[in-house]
Amino acid sequence: DAMVIQNPRYQVTQFGKPVTLSCSQTLNHNVMYWYQQKSSQAPKLLFHYYDKDFNNEADTPDNFQSRRPNTSFCFLDIRSPGLGDAAMYLCATSSSGRLYEQYFGPGTRLTVT
Amino acid sequence: AQRVTQPEKLLSVFKGAPVELKCNYSYSGSPELFWYVQYSRQRLQLLLRHISRESIKGFTADLNKGETSFHLKKPFAQEEDSAMYYCALTGDSSYKLIFGSGTRLLVRP
Numbered sequence: 001d002a003m004v005i006q007n008p009r010y011q012v013t014q015f016g017k018p019v020t021l022s023c024s025q026t027l028n029h030n031v032m033y034w035y036q037q038k039s040s041q042a043p044k045l046l047f048h049y050y051d052k053d054f055n056n057e058a059d060t061p062d063n064f065q066s067r068r069p070n071t072s073f074c075f076l077d078i079r080s081p082g083l084g085d086a087a088m089y090l091c092a093t094s095s096s097g098r099l100y101e102q103y104f105g106p107g108t109r110l111t112v113t
Numbered sequence: 114a115q116r117v118t119q120p121e122k123l124l125s126v127f128k129g130a131p132v133e134l135k136c137n138y139s140y141s142g143s144p145e146l147f148w149y150v151q152y153s154r155q156r157l158q159l160l161l162r163h164i165s166r167e168s169i170k171g172f173t174a175d176l177n178k179g180e181t182s183f184h185l186k187k188p189f190a191q192e193e194d195s196a197m198y199y200c201a202l203t204g205d206s207s208y209k210l211i212f213g214s215g216t217r218l219l220v221r222p
Contacts, residue, residue: 004156031208040122042199042212043157050208090157099208100147104157 003027004105006091012111013081021076021108023091031099032074034066035090037107043090049074050096078110086112115140117200119213126190127221134185134216136174136200144202146176146183147210151197160185160198170194190220 004025013019023032030051035043047056049068063085065077078085088109092102116139126132138144148160161169163176163183174185183200200213 033208040214042117042214043210044212045209048208055208092157094208100145100162100203100210101159102210106156 004091004093004103006089006105006108008108009106010109010111012113013078014113015083016080019078019081019110021078021089021091021110023074023076023105024072025091025093025103026072027093027095027103028071029093029095029103030071031094031096032068033092033094033102034064034074034076035092037088037090038086046076081110081112083112086110115144115202115204115211117202117211117213119198119200119216121216122214123217123219125219125221128192129189132185132187132190132194132218132220134198134200134218136183136185136213138181138183138200138202140181140202140204142204144204145207146174147201147203148172148174148183148185149199149201149212151199153196157199190218192220192222194218195220 007022033048034046037043046060063079067075088107090107091105094102118137146163150160151157172187176183197215197217199215201210
């Protein structure tokens with residue numbers, strides 16, 4: 001089945017230790033997104049790639065970076081995680097013809113100790 | 114400011130009862146409104162969009178621009194409707210979904 005895959009599903013990192021979350025997709029969608037979702041809150045868009053063009057949200061902390069080496073893969077790098085970065089991180093994709101219909105991965109739950 | 118408000122964190126109803134999940138929005142232009150749903154152990158997925166004006170799994174939602182609302186309704190709730198429901202909007206930047214904080218619907222037998 002075509003889908004959005006996120007690895008790992010659970011990630012524990014130490015305060016200040018860089019961590020990378022990965023997302024892959026078999027939908028061949030040209031747009032990929034990263035959201036942060038804290039407990040009982042709305043998913044919040046961090047950034048997205050439209051093809052190779054990177055688009056950062058204005059309020060996304062500099063601590064968060066992303067890479068998209070090819071159509072299928074996208075990475076979220078957190079350079080120096082703080083306790084406040086503990087959250088569920090959701091990857092999503094969409095095609096340019098139907099941007100509003102985003103296909104989500106299962107998420108990676110990040111714990112910062 | 115662009116905002117989506119879902120005032121209820123939890124809505125509990127009995128099977129067969131009508132259900133209405135509330136959503137209010139704040140947006141200066143002409144937004145497009147959506148409902149996304151997340152069933153237990155499944156991914157977040159699109160349920161319906163206001164432009165389609167369709168009924169999905171018995172759910173409908175009408176955009177009321179005067180009241181800036183987009184409530185989700187179903188006349189007879191089923192146990193399989195139990196899930197987390199998120200209202201969302203897009204505006205000028207059609208890629209950007211702005212989500213509400215979600216309402217958990219629990220349909221009891």
